[in-house]
């Protein structure tokens with residue numbers, strides 16, 4: 250991996266600097282691998298997350314990001330689709346209802362348990378599995394027509410390996426479509442020298458691991474997760490290294506209709522909240 254994410258301090262130009270994030274109590278976690286640690290955070294968040302997503306309170310999803318991402322995704326009828334970091338399966342179910350043959354994978358056992366329960370209740374033929382996006386050796390090469398990853402790659406520690414894996418499992422001519430919080434405008438909470446929230450652009454070139462405090466009133470229970478700030482170039486370099494060619498990019502804006510339905514989206518009328526990237530694995534040169 251090109252960049253390390255140290256646990257307690259960030260280095261910049263070879264010097265320790267004072268930029269920091271919440272120092273978590275890691276005594277227990279330190280015995281777990283990174284994957285298990287991040288998966289456990291999402292395990293702890295699952296119930297609250299499931300309510301948030303399934304009850305329509307996630308209006309950034311319903312009013313902003315999904316409409317734009319699904320416009321890129323287009324017609325998926327009959328396609329083999331892999332949804333990376335699928336969470337409790339909300340978007341995997343949308344893809345399956347559009348007649349795709351869907352596999353959903355996620356690091357969190359509990360997210361996958363909830364996804365499977367829903368599949369039991371309403372059978373859409375989705376195969377859900379606990380898997381690290383950075384190591385999908387159980388999935389064959391050149392198998393999927395489309396790989397999706399909705400607002401999750403920023404949460405995947407080894408995003409470069411995840412992109413390499415997405416490229417490997419895609420068929421030649423297949424597409425990888427992913428969305429991430431906009432790397433310039435995402436909000437990052439710094440804890441030193443004083444507690445303050447910044448827009449990522451203020452420290453854009455400092456790759457950071459940081460904690461997101463999910464504490465909106467819309468949640469049944471607050472929770473915390475870990476995210477990674479990287480630059481757009483980092484994502485583009487990883488695509489390029491794996492021979493994925495960028496074909497489209499969108500910075501979604503809410504429509505008038507969406508604004509009327511979800512007034513909270515006014516916050517992102519002038520400032521983009523997310524970015525959606527479509528890339529393609531070129532046809533086999535042989």
Ligand SMILES: C[S@@+](CC[C@H](N)C(=O)[O-])C[C@H]1O[C@@H](n2cnc3c(N)ncnc32)[C@H](O)[C@@H]1O
Nearest residue numbers: 291334335336355356357381382399401404405
């Ligand atoms: C913000 S949630 C989004 C879930 C889903 N894509 C959605 O749109 O509802 C991020 C998800 O990424 C998953 N995740 C984080 N690191 C992962 C990894 N290395 N491999 C697979 N999933 C991962 C988490 O478990 C969590 O379910």
